[in-house]
Amino acid sequence: MQTEKDNLIEMLTGIKSSKKNYYTELKKTVEQLEKKNMQLEIMNDITKTIKIDMNLEEIVTYVMEKLRLLMAFDDCRLYLLQKGDPVLVQVYPTSTANTEYRIKNADSSLFWSALTEKKVMQEQISTETTMFAEEDWLISQELLSILVMPLYSINEGIGVLTFGRKEQSGWTTEELEFLEQLTNHVAIILENSQLYNAVLQGKQEWEDTFKAVDDMIMVFDKNLEVFKFNDSAREFLDIYHSSSFYSSLGQTCKAIVQETFNSNTAGFQEIHSKNHVIYEMHTYPVLDNDQQVYGVIAYFKDVTKKRQMEVQLLHSGKLAAIGEMAAGIAHELNSPLTAILGNSQLLIRNTPETDRDYILLNDIKNCGNRCKQIIKSLLTFSRQDEYLFTSYSVNECVRQVLNLLTFQLEKNRISISLSLQQDLPLLDGSQPQIEQVIINLLLNAKDAVEMAKTSHKCISIQTSLEEDCIHVAVEDNGIGIEEARLPLVFHPFHTTKDMEKGTGLGLSVSLGIAKAHGGTIKVISSQGKGSTFILKLPLPDSGKNEVTR
Amino acid sequence: MPITKFVMPEVIFGKDSLEQAGEACVRIGAKKALIVSDSGVAGSGWLEKVIQSCREAQLSFSAFIDVTTNPKDSEVEAGCRTFIDQECDAIIGVGGGSALDVAKGIAILATNGGRIRDYEGVDKIHSPLPPMVMVMTTAGSGSEVSQFSVIVDSEREKKMTIISKTLVPDIAIIDPQTLMTKEADLTAMTGMDVLTHAIEAYVSIAATPLTDVQAKNALTLVSRYLRPSVASRTNQEAKEAMAMASLQAGLAFSNAILGAAHAISHAIGGKHLLPHGEINAILLPYVMEYNLIAAPRRFAEMAELMGVDTRGRTQREGGNAAIQFVRELSADIGTPRRLGDVGITREMIRWIASTALEDACMITNPRDMSMAQITQLLENSL
Numbered sequence: 001m002q003t004e005k006d007n008l009i010e011m012l013t014g015i016k017s018s019k020k021n022y023y024t025e026l027k028k029t030v031e032q033l034e035k036k037n038m039q040l041e042i043m044n045d046i047t048k049t050i051k052i053d054m055n056l057e058e059i060v061t062y063v064m065e066k067l068r069l070l071m072a073f074d075d076c077r078l079y080l081l082q083k084g085d086p087v088l089v090q091v092y093p094t095s096t097a098n099t100e101y102r103i104k105n106a107d108s109s110l111f112w113s114a115l116t117e118k119k120v121m122q123e124q125i126s127t128e129t130t131m132f133a134e135e136d137w138l139i140s141q142e143l144l145s146i147l148v149m150p151l152y153s154i155n156e157g158i159g160v161l162t163f164g165r166k167e168q169s170g171w172t173t174e175e176l177e178f179l180e181q182l183t184n185h186v187a188i189i190l191e192n193s194q195l196y197n198a199v200l201q202g203k204q205e206w207e208d209t210f211k212a213v214d215d216m217i218m219v220f221d222k223n224l225e226v227f228k229f230n231d232s233a234r235e236f237l238d239i240y241h242s243s244s245f246y247s248s249l250g251q252t253c254k255a256i257v258q259e260t261f262n263s264n265t266a267g268f269q270e271i272h273s274k275n276h277v278i279y280e281m282h283t284y285p286v287l288d289n290d291q292q293v294y295g296v297i298a299y300f301k302d303v304t305k306k307r308q309m310e311v312q313l314l315h316s317g318k319l320a321a322i323g324e325m326a327a328g329i330a331h332e333l334n335s336p337l338t339a340i341l342g343n344s345q346l347l348i349r350n351t352p353e354t355d356r357d358y359i360l361l362n363d364i365k366n367c368g369n370r371c372k373q374i375i376k377s378l379l380t381f382s383r384q385d386e387y388l389f390t391s392y393s394v395n396e397c398v399r400q401v402l403n404l405l406t407f408q409l410e411k412n413r414i415s416i417s418l419s420l421q422q423d424l425p426l427l428d429g430s431q432p433q434i435e436q437v438i439i440n441l442l443l444n445a446k447d448a449v450e451m452a453k454t455s456h457k458c459i460s461i462q463t464s465l466e467e468d469c470i471h472v473a474v475e476d477n478g479i480g481i482e483e484a485r486l487p488l489v490f491h492p493f494h495t496t497k498d499m500e501k502g503t504g505l506g507l508s509v510s511l512g513i514a515k516a517h518g519g520t521i522k523v524i525s526s527q528g529k530g531s532t533f534i535l536k537l538p539l540p541d542s543g544k545n546e547v548t549r
Numbered sequence: 550m551p552i553t554k555f556v557m558p559e560v561i562f563g564k565d566s567l568e569q570a571g572e573a574c575v576r577i578g579a580k581k582a583l584i585v586s587d588s589g590v591a592g593s594g595w596l597e598k599v600i601q602s603c604r605e606a607q608l609s610f611s612a613f614i615d616v617t618t619n620p621k622d623s624e625v626e627a628g629c630r631t632f633i634d635q636e637c638d639a640i641i642g643v644g645g646g647s648a649l650d651v652a653k654g655i656a657i658l659a660t661n662g663g664r665i666r667d668y669e670g671v672d673k674i675h676s677p678l679p680p681m682v683m684v685m686t687t688a689g690s691g692s693e694v695s696q697f698s699v700i701v702d703s704e705r706e707k708k709m710t711i712i713s714k715t716l717v718p719d720i721a722i723i724d725p726q727t728l729m730t731k732e733a734d735l736t737a738m739t740g741m742d743v744l745t746h747a748i749e750a751y752v753s754i755a756a757t758p759l760t761d762v763q764a765k766n767a768l769t770l771v772s773r774y775l776r777p778s779v780a781s782r783t784n785q786e787a788k789e790a791m792a793m794a795s796l797q798a799g800l801a802f803s804n805a806i807l808g809a810a811h812a813i814s815h816a817i818g819g820k821h822l823l824p825h826g827e828i829n830a831i832l833l834p835y836v837m838e839y840n841l842i843a844a845p846r847r848f849a850e851m852a853e854l855m856g857v858d859t860r861g862r863t864q865r866e867g868g869n870a871a872i873q874f875v876r877e878l879s880a881d882i883g884t885p886r887r888l889g890d891v892g893i894t895r896e897m898i899r900w901i902a903s904t905a906l907e908d909a910c911m912i913t914n915p916r917d918m919s920m921a922q923i924t925q926l927l928e929n930s931l
Contacts, residue, residue: 008912011671012712012806013755014554014696019714020677022578 032174039178042066043185056080056193057090063186064092071175075143075164079103079111080151080190086115086159101137103160109133114148115157120176121148124168144168149179151187158187216300219286222261224254227295253281257296260285264293270303276491278304312509330375337375341368373403392431394463394470394537395420400431401438402461409442409459414449417460424463424470428540429517437513437521440506441474441533448478448531469519469536477530481523489523510535553757555804556714557694558683558721562796567724570599570641570684571606577680577719579639581609583632585652586643587616593730595686599643611635613655619708619822620647621701622665625654632659639680642718645739646690646699646825649683653698653716656681666702669709671909674716681718686727688792689739689826691746691799693721701819708819710909717803725785725792733779737882738826740775740791743798744875745829747771748837748851749808750801752844753913757805764801765854770794772855772874779882809918810836812908813927816901823891830884831891835930836914837872839922841865843915848872889931898927 010016046063064076075093079086086103103111110132114121125135125144138146143164151159161183171179210217211231219228229237252271260267260283267283279300286295344364351358398420409416427434442459449457454477462473481489490511507521514521518538525531561569574582582603590596591614603610613628632640632655640659642652654665656678661668668674683693692698698711728736750756751764774790781787813836814828841848849867852859855874859867876886885891893901902923905911911918 005912008671008909009755009806012909012912013757013804014556014714015552017672017714019556019717020674022677022680025677 035174038070039181042070043182046182046185046189056190059186059189059193060090061092063182064090067182068092070178072165073163074166075141075162077101077162077164078159079115079162080159081115081157086111089159101134104133106133110146111148111160111162114150115160118150118152118157120150120180122146122171124170138164142166145170147171147176147179149183151183151190153187153191158191161186215302218298218300220254220257220296220298222294224257233300253298256281256283257298259283260296261293271300276304277302278307308508308512312512315509326378330378333371333375337368337371341365341372344368374407378404389429390431391426391428392434393426394424394434394472395422397431397435397438398461398463398472401435401442405439405442405446409446412446412450412457414446414457414459417458419460419462421462421464424465425539427470427517427537429537433513434517434535434537437510437535438472438474440510441472441535444506444533445474445476445478445531448480449476450478452478452528452530466536468539470539472535472537473532474535475530475532480527480529480531481525482527486523486525490521553759555757555759555800556696556717557800557803558718560694560796561720561722562793563724564726565724566722567595567598567684567727568602570643570682570722571602571604571608573720573722574603574639574641574680574682575606575608577639577682579608579680581611581635581637582639582641582682583628583635583637583655584610584612584614584641584643585616585628585648585655586612586614587645587648588614590614590644590648590686593686593727595684595724595727595730596643599641599684603641610641611637616644616648616651618647618824619701619818620651620654621703622654622709623703624651625658625665625700628652628655629658637679639682641682641684642693643684643686645685645687646692649685649690649692649718650698650700652681652683653678653692653718654700654711657698657711657716665700665711666709668711668713669702671712672714673711674713678715682720682722683718684722684724685792685795686724687731687735687739688723688725688728688795689742691743691795691802693718693723694796694799695803697803699815699818699825701822706820707904708815710815712806712909721796723792723796725789728778728788728792729782729785731782733782734883736782736791737775737779737884738824738830739795740771740778740826740882741830741833741879741884742826743767743791743795744771744775744878745810745814745833746798746802746807747794748833748875749810749910749914750798750805751851752840752847752915753802753805753808754915755805755913756801760801760805763797764805765850767794767798767801768851768854770797772878775878776881806913807910808836808840808914809905809911809916809923809926812911812914813901813905813923815908815910816904817888817893817897819904820897820900821892827885827891828888830879831886831888831930834872834875834879835926837868837875839918839926840914840916841868841872887930888927893931895928895931898924898931902927 007016045066049062060078067073067076076091077088078090080089081087088100088102091100103109103115105112107113110121110123111134113119123132123146125138125146134146138144141164143166145165145168147163149161149163150157151161163179213230214232216233216236217230218226218233221227226233226237252269256267256269264285266285269281271279271281273279280303282299282301284297284299285293286297288294344361348358348361348365351361398418402416402418406416442461445459449459456477458477460473460475462471462475464471464473490507511521514535514537519536522534522536523531524534561573584596584599584603586596596614600610600612611631613631615627616624628651631637640652640656642649657668657674658665660676660678661674685693694717696712696714696716698716700709700711701707702709731739747764747767750760751768753760756764770790771794774787774794777784778787778791810829810832813832814825817823817828818825837848845864845868848871849859849862849864852867852871852874855871857867857870857874859870862870879886902920905923906918906920
């Protein structure tokens with residue numbers, strides 16, 4: 001009782017109480033403000049310095065270094081959720097980076113709980129009982145207090161930021177408040193950065209797709225100028241931009257683009273360029289948010305090959321029909337021919353060699369045999385399995401062709417010199433197709449020599465083995481080809497012949513066949529002196545020139 | 550000797566010191582002051598002078614003049630709202646004890662929040678208060694220098710005594726001129742209040758040599774000048790002496806605390822809203838009689854200070870002479886002599902007694918007091 005009274009008296013007289021000092025309080029406030037200021041400065045600094053395209057490590061290292069200025073911690077880690085798994089992204093200081101701790105997906109894990117419950121967790125380590133999963137690991141790191149700040153966007157946990165101290169000390173409300181603000185901020189930054197990268201990647205993917213397209217894509221603006229194009233278009237523009245060809249092509253294109261601008265609907269036109277390339281041009285309007293056309297995408301598809309193929313297909317269809325007809329005719333002819341041969345042989349047997357008719361009969365028999373040979377060659381050529389690749393002999397091809405054509409050539413007083421290298425290896429391929437090529441070359445040579453007004457018309461056929469190729473050279477002493485026309489002879493529909501005589505497809509089809517066999521056709525020519533066409537066919541095992549079908 | 554402590558504000562005393570109020574307030578960091586006063590002071594012209602001084606010091610201000618005698622908590626709360634609404638950061642109290650106590654109350658709520666009853670008792674204020682300048686215009690309460698604020702809790706009908714060193718104002722301004730506008734009966738009542746302060750502080754068990762000096766000097770001045778001061782409104786010497794007495798008594802009781810007279814006076818004042826000085830004047834001789842045996846030497850010394858010839862008398866006789874002096878003084882200046890005269894009845898005694906026993910001022914009373922003893926004392930004074 002007495003002491004209580006003494007106590008009260010001491011309070012009354014002020015021995016145990018003093019006037020609260022306004023200045024002291026003010027100073028405290030100022031100190032707090034200064035600290036707050038520094039926090040704000042750091043926050044501001046972080047926002048200012050961190051650019052959206054900084055990578056994650058840069059951002060986090062920066063934040064952690066700044067934090068170091070404001071509060072004490074010995075270990076700071078950032079875990080981010082990747083496919084539902086918390087993955088250690090960054091450790092500060094980096095010297096402790098080798099001691100990675102993997103967060104366990106369990107309720108006993110402080111880290112996991114902070115993440116899933118979006119709650120700040122803090123613990124002091126007591127050596128007595130194990131309270132949570134991370135304790136052993138923390139002790140191994142000599143960390144005695146741990147703070148786990150969850151990072152979350154809108155409602156989803158995206159990771160945790162952990163702070164460890166080597167002493168048992170709590171965290172002040174002020175520190176926690178600041179860290180909470182900071183982590184909110186960092187979460188937003190991280191999310192932005194991730195979103196940015198996702199958008200960037202998406203854009204990159206589209207750009208790559210755009211680039212990967214082999215066909216030309218150009219985007220025209222309202223002034224009909226190209227403002228975007230892919231790599232194929234770039235090559236085209238680089239090559240042709242200054243040529244007159246481009247300007248004429250440009251005129252056509254721009255007309256279509258203009259139309260698309262006007263009509264606001266997709267457009268299409270097939271364009272035949274002067275360099276014998278055929279394009280299919282598709283145009284599509286590009287709309288802005290107000291549904292106004294602000295650009296036109298033009299898509300150029302090179303359909304030259306396609307067209308060529310279509311014609312070839314048509315042609316081979318015709319050829320097939322002719323072949324079939326020829327086979328039919330050959331069959332039909334076989335029966336009367338058998339009768340002719342049989343009867344002539346019967347007659348020969350009963351005719352003494354001295355008989356005047358013997359020679360005539362023999363001539364009938366020989367011509368009959370020759371007819372039979374021709375028919376047989378025709379049948380072979382038109383056989384249905386003609387496109388199967390088998391082993392064949394080039395020399396045999398030449399002989400078969402000559403069986404069919406010798407008469408024609410000789411009738412036109414063209415002498416044929418044949419020089420076939422013996423022991424040529426067999427090749428893989430379609431014999432009828434190769435025969436067709438040789439026929440084409442021979443017929444071209446025949447036309448060439450016929451047009452020449454030389455008295456001695458001559459075609460030579462030569463086969464030879466050169467390195468890893470077999471060459472079939474067809475040489476004529478015909479009119480030859482002008483130098484300027486040389487590069488064009490293999491173009492489809494290029495012809496010097498009359499309408500009814502040539503389609504302009506022979507050489508282009510032949511080159512196609514040669515290429516399908518991994519080979520090629522070369523031409524050497526001088527005007528007025530003649531031409532040599534060389535069919536080069538690779539040997540089966542020559543490796544790099546694998547047969548493409 | 551145990552540790553002692555003496556807390557007091559910067560004191561500006563003298564004729565026309567009132568005019569320094571504005572400048573003093575600026576000096577302690579004020580940007581905008583709330584002037585707390587009552588309509589009586591406002592009518593006397595002293596408030597106008599304080600406002601003028603604020604204008605001269607280029608101090609913005611707002612005024613709250615709705616203070617009444619025995620101020621209530623609601624007044625403090627209204628004042629605090631003004632303080633906050635007007636974005637004030639300092640307080641100037643102008644007036645008597647009521648205005649200054651309300652000014653202190655507003656200061657408490659402004660920075661501590663809550664309700665004024667939360668701070669009843671000793672040392673309950675937790676945050677520093679805004680700068681306070683107290684301009685005393687009545688002399689008596691000593692509030693301008695004290696750590697006390699007495700506010701009526703209107704719900705409990707009780708005077709709450711708030712005691713805290715934090716309540717000691719920063720600057721106290723005492724201009725004796727202001728006393729010249731006081732009516733004689735007010736001069737008498739406040740004079741008796743000063744006397745009660747001095748006597749209770751002098752015999753308080755918390756008295757220290759520093760408080761003794763103040764108490765004794767105040768006692769001497771009151772004994773000599775209260776009668777002439779009541780007699781004439783224009784007696785400048787008497788007014789200055791009474792102003793000084795009030796100041797010194799204030800310093801004494803603020804640091805040595807009071808006694809039973811104040812404890813009972815607070816109890817009665819809270820319930821019946823009677824003038825504080827009047828009740829003190831009635832109770833003082835009865836409390837002195839009761840306390841006499843606790844400090845006979847001090848009571849005898851008082852007689853000497855009052856100018857009574859104590860030679861050849863015992864301490865007890867001297868003490869009785871002091872009590873007699875107080876009775877005569879009270880009679881001379883016409884303050885009431887018995888509680889019955891101011892409307893207190895026998896039925897009220899029990900409540901008054903139990904309330905007084907709980908008052909903080911009772912702690913430093915030199916003689917312990919039981920319920921029976923205080924009841925007896927009250928019955929005697931009826």
